[in-house]
Amino acid sequence: MTDSNQIILIDDEHAVRMAISQTLQLEDFAVLEYESAQGVIDRLSIDWPGVIISDINLPGKSGLELFEEVKKIDAEIPYILITGHGDISMAVNAIRDGAYDFIAKPFSNEDFIEVVRRASEKRKLTLENRNLRLELAAQNAPGPRIIGNTPSIHRLRQALLHVADTGADILVQGETGTGKELVARFIHEHSSRRSHSFVAINCGAVPDSIMESELFGHEKGAFTDAKNQRIGKLEHANGGTLFLDEIESMPMSMQIRLLRVLEERRLERLGSNTSIDLDLRILAATKVDLKQLSDSGTFRQDLYYRLNVVRIDIPPLRERSDDIPLLWQHFCLVATAQYKRESEPLSAARMHSLLSYEWPGNVRELRNLAERYVLMGEAGSFEFDDIIVGNTNNPGVMTLPEQMERFEKILLEQELLRQKGSIKGTMDALGLPRKTLYDKMRKYELDKEIYKL
Numbered sequence: 161m162t163d164s165n166q167i168i169l170i171d172d173e174h175a176v177r178m179a180i181s182q183t184l185q186l187e188d189f190a191v192l193e194y195e196s197a198q199g200v201i202d203r204l205s206i207d208w209p210g211v212i213i214s215d216i217n218l219p220g221k222s223g224l225e226l227f228e229e230v231k232k233i234d235a236e237i238p239y240i241l242i243t244g245h246g247d248i249s250m251a252v253n254a255i256r257d258g259a260y261d262f263i264a265k266p267f268s269n270e271d272f273i274e275v276v277r278r279a280s281e282k283r284k285l286t287l288e289n290r291n292l293r294l295e296l297a298a299q300n301a302p303g304p305r306i307i308g309n310t311p312s313i314h315r316l317r318q319a320l321l322h323v324a325d326t327g328a329d330i331l332v333q334g335e336t337g338t339g340k341e342l343v344a345r346f347i348h349e350h351s352s353r354r355s356h357s358f359v360a361i362n363c364g365a366v367p368d369s370i371m372e373s374e375l376f377g378h379e380k381g382a383f384t385d386a387k388n389q390r391i392g393k394l395e396h397a398n399g400g401t402l403f404l405d406e407i408e409s410m411p412m413s414m415q416i417r418l419l420r421v422l423e424e425r426r427l428e429r430l431g432s433n434t435s436i437d438l439d440l441r442i443l444a445a446t447k448v449d450l451k452q453l454s455d456s457g458t459f460r461q462d463l464y465y466r467l468n469v470v471r472i473d474i475p476p477l478r479e480r481s482d483d484i485p486l487l488w489q490h491f492c493l494v495a496t497a498q499y500k501r502e503s504e505p506l507s508a509a510r511m512h513s514l515l516s517y518e519w520p521g522n523v524r525e526l527r528n529l530a531e532r533y534v535l536m537g538e539a540g541s542f543e544f545d546d547i548i549v550g551n552t553n554n555p556g557v558m559t560l561p562e563q564m565e566r567f568e569k570i571l572l573e574q575e576l577l578r579q580k581g582s583i584k585g586t587m588d589a590l591g592l593p594r595k596t597l598y599d600k601m602r603k604y605e606l607d608k609e610i611y612k613l
Contacts, residue, residue, distance in 0.1 A: 167192070167210055167280075168192050168194065168203060168213070168214075169181055169192065170213070172215065172219050177195065180272075183269050184276065187276075189280075197222075197223070200212070204237065205233065205234075206234045208233075208237065211279045212230060212240065213242065214239070214240070215241075216247045223242075224241075224254055227241075236283075239254075239259045240276065240279060241254055241261075242265065243262050243263070243264050243265065248264060260282070263275060307490050309607065310482050310483050312475040320343065320350070320472065324350035325352055327351075328441075328469055329442045329467060330443050331470070332443060332472045333447075333450075333472070334445075334447065334475075335522055336447050337477075337525055338475070338477070339522075339524075340445040341360060341403065343472060343474060344360070344443045345358060347401070348400070348401040348443075353400050356400030357400035357401070359393050359396050360405065361393050361403070361405065362405045362406055363407055365406075368411045371411060372413075372430060373386075376417070376427055376428070376429055377395055379431035379432045386430075395427065395436060397440045398438055400441075401443060402441070402443070403443045403444075405445045406445065407450070408447075408448050412460065415463050416460065422467075425440075444467050481516075484515055485573045485577065488511070488530055489574075489577040491527045491531065492530050492534055495531045496534055504537065505574065506533075511570050511574065565604075568600070568604075569606075571590070572590070572600060573606065573611075575589050576611040577611050581609060583598075
């Protein structure tokens with residue numbers, strides 16, 4: 161059973177509802193039953209992945225009235241009407257207004273299931289195309305890019321695009337080197353605040369003695385060395401986004417003041433009694449489990465819950481190793497442009513070794529290695545070779561066919577990268593017929609658009 165197999169079934173006759181529900185469940189659909197339209201709208205969202213089946217005649221709000229409300233949430237949610245003989249003309253008019261189909265009573269189970277299955281497939285394709293358009297727009301837009309083609313990165317990009325322009329404060333969690341600031345900049349650049357400041361501060365790098373002044377600013381004469389007025393980071397980010405990295409390192413006294421700012425959206429500079437209204441978004445990042453810290457008393461629990469309204473988890477590189485060839489190529493291209501140096505393509509054997517490495521430093525470690533490879537080539541490959549020689553992590557886990565498939569996928573990815581997504585160039589370079597190349601790309605879920613860097 162998948163998310164796209166969800167069904168909302170609305171019928172006021174218990175026996176009819178039970179019979180239809182059992183028929184759907186036998187076909188592996190997950191059914192939510194309602195005897196009226198009440199509560200249905202609360203279940204829906206623009207990315208709800210299912211199909212609605214509703215009788216036209218319902219107590220209170222009719223199936224047609226509910227259909228009009230559903231269209232306001234997402235006009236592409238498939239809506240199937242169950243009709244009696246006298247309601248067929250109304251059902252036909254509803255189809256003209258965007259309903260998916262209608263089923264006239266009495267109906268055969270085979271015909272009914274076929275209509276529902278087609279509607280479910282349509283909804284799945286609609287959401288996939290919508291998410292693809294969002295991703296392509298995000299990848300082609302100026303600013304930071306979240307590079308990768310694995311399911312976890314697809315989910316990350318979709319989550320970011322869904323929350324980027326909501327205005328909600330966000331907690332970003334990920335290991336060291338996974339790209340927490342990149343994610344924060346991505347959110348800022350895809351929000352309505354993009355034309356205002358993005359202000360970043362590493363809470364672990366600021367001494368406790370100046371943290372208050374750094375965040376809140378101060379008035380002239382507020383303390384001994386305060387010779388001039390200073391605008392703090394919170395005020396400087398007004399209208400834009402404040403990124404608090406390593407939030408777990410913030411002193412407890414500052415956590416209390418930050419919580420007040422989050423709740424009231426105003427601050428007072430040190431040495432001032434005047435409140436300053438703030439219009440900003442706060443993105444906080446951590447490499448540890450803040451829930452555990454809050455339970456142990458080393459991080460304020462109320463601040464944790466205030467920050468944890470929306471949480472974004474960044475997967476470590478070892479959990480998305482299939483993205484390594486794409487990331488490697490990207491970092492090498494950036495390094496060649498930055499240092500005005502050319503580099504030799506990485507061999508498939510070495511790329512296979514990179515795919516097997518654990519990457520404790522995550523994407524940052526891979527980027528540093530790519531830069532070093534561009535700068536020093538084989539002369540600087542001693543550390544690169546240590547990765548290859550030192551790779552003893554379960555060498556026998558993958559079967560020979562699995563290793564051959566992975567090696568084939570690497571070769572295809574590298575050539576697509578080298579040809580910048582050109583199908584003809586990749587065909588010529590690898591000596592493959594067009595159909596064979598397309599079959600292999602489909603097998604490994606490779607999209608040529610991803611490689612047009």
